[in-house]
Amino acid sequence: MADNTEQGQEDEKEEAGGNKKLILFIVIAVLLIGVSIGVTLFLMMGGEEEGGTTEQPTEPVKQPAAYQSLDPPFVIDFNVSGRQRFLQVNLTVMGRDLEALEGLKKHMPLIRNNLVLLIGGFEYHSLQTEEGKEKLRESLTKSIQAVLEKEIGKPGIEQVLFTNFVMQ
Structure with missing residues (x-):
């Protein structure tokens, strides 16, 4: 046991x-x-x-640039010391809002009128300098933005670009 x-x-x-x-x-x-x-x-x-x-919060994605040519070219005449001078300029507008670019097309007659008057108001000799061309470009941009702001409620474009600039 x-x-x-x-x-x-x-x-x-x-x-x-x-x-x-x-x-x-x-x-x-x-x-x-x-x-x-x-x-x-x-x-x-x-x-x-x-x-x-x-x-x-994510930042808004920057849209790709879109371009709209303002055809036909602008031809402006200047009277310089009793001689007839001409400026031919082709303009293209850069923007990122396709709706605003459609508004640009819709209001093209008003925009072209304002641009012709604006360009004609510049001194011919000042447009021969780099500073004069840049000042003209900025003035054109502001003029188009003002029309678009009034008509569609937003500036719509970022800048105006010269695609051809001939003085004679």
Whole structure:
């Protein structure tokens, strides 16, 4: 009987050792899961502070430039010291709003009238300089923007470009 008692005690020791191993395994598994969740949350929170995953308002995408030629070319006559002088200039308008460029086409007669009067008001000799041409270009841009602002409610164009500039 002593043998049975000794064998029963050994079985209990083996069961207790097996239970300890199982408990130790479960504790380690829970700790590993907790650590992985903690690291994941830390990385997610850290990314938000740095601006990595936060939703920020996006800037409007800049539309590609669109060009509209103001055909036919403008021909302006100047009286310089009793001699007849001419300026022929081809203009192209750059804008990014296709609706505004349609408004430009719709109001072309008014725009062309204003531009002819504006160009004719410049001194012939001042248009021979780089500064004079740049001043004319800026004035043309402002004139077109003013018409579009009045007619469609927005300036619509960014700038006027010279595609041909001939003085005679």
